[in-house]
Amino acid sequence: xxxxxxxxxxxxxxxxxxxxxxxxxxxxxxxxxxxxxxxxxxxxxxxxxxxxxxxxxxxxxxxxxxxxxxxxxxxxxxxxxxxxxxxxxxxxxxxxxxxxxxxxxxxxxxxxxxxxxxxxxxxxxxxxxxxxxxxxxxxxxxxxxxxxxxxxxxxxxxxxxxxxxxxxxxxxxxxxxxxxxxxxxxxxxxxxxxxxxxxxxxxxxxxxxxxxxxxxxxxxxxxxxxxxxxxxxxxxxxxxxxxxxxxxxxxxxxxxxxxxxxxxxxxxxxxxxxxxxxxxxxxxxxxxxxxxxxxx
Amino acid sequence: xxxxxxxxxxxxxxxxxxxxxxxxxxxxxxxxxxxxxxxxxxxxxxxxxxxxxxxxxxxxxxxxxxxxxxxxxxxxxxxxxxxxxxxxxxxxxxxxxxxxxxxxxxxxxxxxxxxxxxxxxxxxxxxxxxxxxxxxxxxxxxxxxxxxxxxxxxxxxxxxxxxxxxxxxxxxxxxxxxxxxxxxxxxxxxxxxxxxxxxxxxxxxxxxxxxxxxxxxxxxxxxxxxxxxxxxxxxxxxxxxxxxxxxxxxxxxxxxxxxxxxxxxxxxxxxxxxxxxxxxxxxxxxxxxxxxxxxxxxxxxxxxxxxxxxxxxxxxxxxxxxxxxxxxxxxxx
Numbered sequence: 001x002x003x004x005x006x007x008x009x010x011x012x013x014x015x016x017x018x019x020x021x022x023x024x025x026x027x028x029x030x031x032x033x034x035x036x037x038x039x040x041x042x043x044x045x046x047x048x049x050x051x052x053x054x055x056x057x058x059x060x061x062x063x064x065x066x067x068x069x070x071x072x073x074x075x076x077x078x079x080x081x082x083x084x085x086x087x088x089x090x091x092x093x094x095x096x097x098x099x100x101x102x103x104x105x106x107x108x109x110x111x112x113x114x115x116x117x118x119x120x121x122x123x124x125x126x127x128x129x130x131x132x133x134x135x136x137x138x139x140x141x142x143x144x145x146x147x148x149x150x151x152x153x154x155x156x157x158x159x160x161x162x163x164x165x166x167x168x169x170x171x172x173x174x175x176x177x178x179x180x181x182x183x184x185x186x187x188x189x190x191x192x193x194x195x196x197x198x199x200x201x202x203x204x205x206x207x208x209x210x211x212x213x214x215x216x217x218x219x220x221x222x223x224x225x226x227x228x229x230x231x232x233x234x235x236x237x238x239x240x241x242x243x244x245x246x247x248x249x250x251x252x253x254x255x256x257x258x259x260x261x262x263x264x265x266x267x268x269x270x271x272x273x274x275x276x277x278x279x280x281x282x283x284x285x286x287x288x289x290x291x292x293x294x295x296x
Numbered sequence: 297x298x299x300x301x302x303x304x305x306x307x308x309x310x311x312x313x314x315x316x317x318x319x320x321x322x323x324x325x326x327x328x329x330x331x332x333x334x335x336x337x338x339x340x341x342x343x344x345x346x347x348x349x350x351x352x353x354x355x356x357x358x359x360x361x362x363x364x365x366x367x368x369x370x371x372x373x374x375x376x377x378x379x380x381x382x383x384x385x386x387x388x389x390x391x392x393x394x395x396x397x398x399x400x401x402x403x404x405x406x407x408x409x410x411x412x413x414x415x416x417x418x419x420x421x422x423x424x425x426x427x428x429x430x431x432x433x434x435x436x437x438x439x440x441x442x443x444x445x446x447x448x449x450x451x452x453x454x455x456x457x458x459x460x461x462x463x464x465x466x467x468x469x470x471x472x473x474x475x476x477x478x479x480x481x482x483x484x485x486x487x488x489x490x491x492x493x494x495x496x497x498x499x500x501x502x503x504x505x506x507x508x509x510x511x512x513x514x515x516x517x518x519x520x521x522x523x524x525x526x527x528x529x530x531x532x533x534x535x536x537x538x539x540x541x542x543x544x545x546x547x548x549x550x551x552x553x554x555x556x557x558x559x560x561x562x563x564x565x566x567x568x569x570x571x572x573x574x575x576x577x578x579x580x581x582x583x584x585x586x587x588x589x590x591x592x593x594x595x596x597x598x599x600x601x602x603x604x605x606x607x608x609x610x611x612x613x614x615x616x617x618x619x620x621x622x623x624x625x626x627x628x629x
Contacts, residue, residue, distance in 0.1 A: 037413070084582065085582055085585075088586045089585060089586065089589060092589055093413070094358075095585045095589045096585075098541055098581060098585055099581065099582050099585040099586070101534070101581065102577070102578040102579070102580070102581030102582040102585070103578065103582060104578070105574055105575070105577055105578035105581070106575050106577075106578030106579055106582070107578075108574075109574040109575040109578065110575055113575065226530075229417065230421070233414070233417050264428070264431070264432045265428060265432070267424065267428055268424075268425055268428040268429075270421075271421035271422075271424045271425045271428075272421070272425050274417075274418075274421050275405075275406070275418055275421050275422060275425070278409075278410060278414060278417075278418050279405070279406075279409055282409060282410060282414060
């Protein structure tokens with residue numbers, strides 16, 4: 001174990017953590033604002049990566065266009081989830097949880113049925129080449145791209161929530177659905193938009209994850225989705241910036257643990273630290289009190 | 297037209313029955329009584345753990361780490377049976393106690409501090425942490441599994457355990473504790489205002505739920521004879537959870553029915569791919585949540601008491617009149 005190795009692990013950790021953060025922000029958007037824990041979020045991520053593959057299969061031979069197609073599929077999935085499993089059950093937090101779980105089961109096994117369940121290779125926009133920064137520390141251009149895309153997605157989300165009318169409406173909805181209704185916000189429409197944006201984030205996360213590992217499989221969203229929930233809970237529900245910090249911290253902690261030789265305990269880090277943090281701060285590190293209790 | 301309808305229905309039923317039977321035969325060879333008995337035995341084992349989860353849900357303890365409790369019961373059984381050589385019947389209450397202690401631990405660490413959604417996520421993480429522990433522990437066999445547990449659960453032993461458990465739940469449902477469970481589920485605040493010790497009631501729910509789940513783990517361990525950590529992942533929790541949620545929270549019969557649905561439906565609808573049966577699960581859940589949001593037997597309001605009921609109740613409690621009591625104004629209810 002020498003220092004350059006650890007610094008390289010740090011870069012990997014940042015790019016992994018950025019994906020966790022995007023997943024958590026996708027969860028946050030629908031949970032923090034509409035009090036719906038969308039357990040089909042992982043399946044939406046998976047569909048994003050398979051949408052990219054489908055575009056290739058249908059003869060589209062450009063990575064970026066195929067990625068747009070994948071994200072489009074994820075957005076459609078998000079909208080469909082809202083119409084099928086959330087809108088008919090509005091107000092029942094436990095029921096929407098179960099119903100979205102059903103949607104996730106259905107989608108994942110549908111894809112597994114169609115593709116025979118094997119992992120599939122995902123093409124990359126270019127083959128990774130490694131550049132030496134200094135003192136023997138190498139970073140691949142795919143990692144640089146991942147980090148850049150993640151940062152721009154975060155900035156885009158912040159701009160969306162702060163500047164656009166739809167984003168502002170979502171923030172009002174997060175404060176109080178009744179207030180939103182009374183100032184003339186169409187709650188149904190804003191909820192739909194929220195699910196669409198969340199689906200888009202899921203698609204981006206799914207494609208970034210597929211790019212990192214060079215492959216995807218029907219149940220890829222299960223572990224990734226669980227990590228996203230962990231980040232959401234630790235950060236505190238309703239806090240976007242907290243998701244970013246905690247996601248990065250979790251990614252770095254995990255890859256550092258692997259780098260230091262503790263790969264057996266990789267998943268334990270996330271879950272155990274979450275339990276400990278919840279015991280000390282029951283509303284997460286950045287969360288505010290009385291958020292979930294409103295509905296639960 | 298109407299005279300044809302029964303014929304049509306009858307034909308449809310016959311066709312579906314034959315298709316089901318043929319499908320079973322195609323997959324499992326001739327369907328024998330032994331096979332059906334095996335299926336029922338597995339269902340009974342599943343049901344014992346699911347009833348443990350049901351008790352927790354009635355008390356509002358939304359546990360998503362339930363597979364971890366099943367695993368504790370099963371691994372305790374493994375240690376008792378293999379390392380200490382304790383036979384089946386004595387190990388049964390001991391593994392139940394192990395599950396109970398684990399339930400107390402869940403309760404003390406998590407349920408006293410977290411509630412609702414946070415409790416669900418916290419217990420889930422606890423269950424996953426347990427799996428990682430078993431996976432990396434040499435004493436428990438690690439990823440290779442914990443082998444050589446004697447085969448002791450058969451339809452007979454499972455039926456006896458299940459009968460005792462159902463009898464116990466039937467009595468529990470008529471007791472004060474059941475009302476207390478429901479009270480702390482609906483509102484811990486109101487419950488404590490009514491003089492219910494919320495912490496003690498939570499402890500009781502986790503103890504009972506943990507004990508039943510430990511029994512289920514014991515039966516499971518004596519059935520599959522080798523334990524692997526992956527058997528106790530979130531998937532097992534989800535299957536147990538489905539049985540409870542499909543059944544609803546009114547009585548344990550709901551879980552018995554919901555569990556039967558979850559357990560037998562895949563066997564009846566199996567085609568070549570197991571994937572299609574999970575897909576079917578997913579669709580069923582969505583449909584059920586939309587049509588019956590509270591499950592098949594939703595928790596209803598307590599039965600309304602009419603004036604006549606109260607009169608009857610009062611008459612039962614009033615001592616028989618001897619005729620020479622001092623007259624008093626008649627009571628109205």
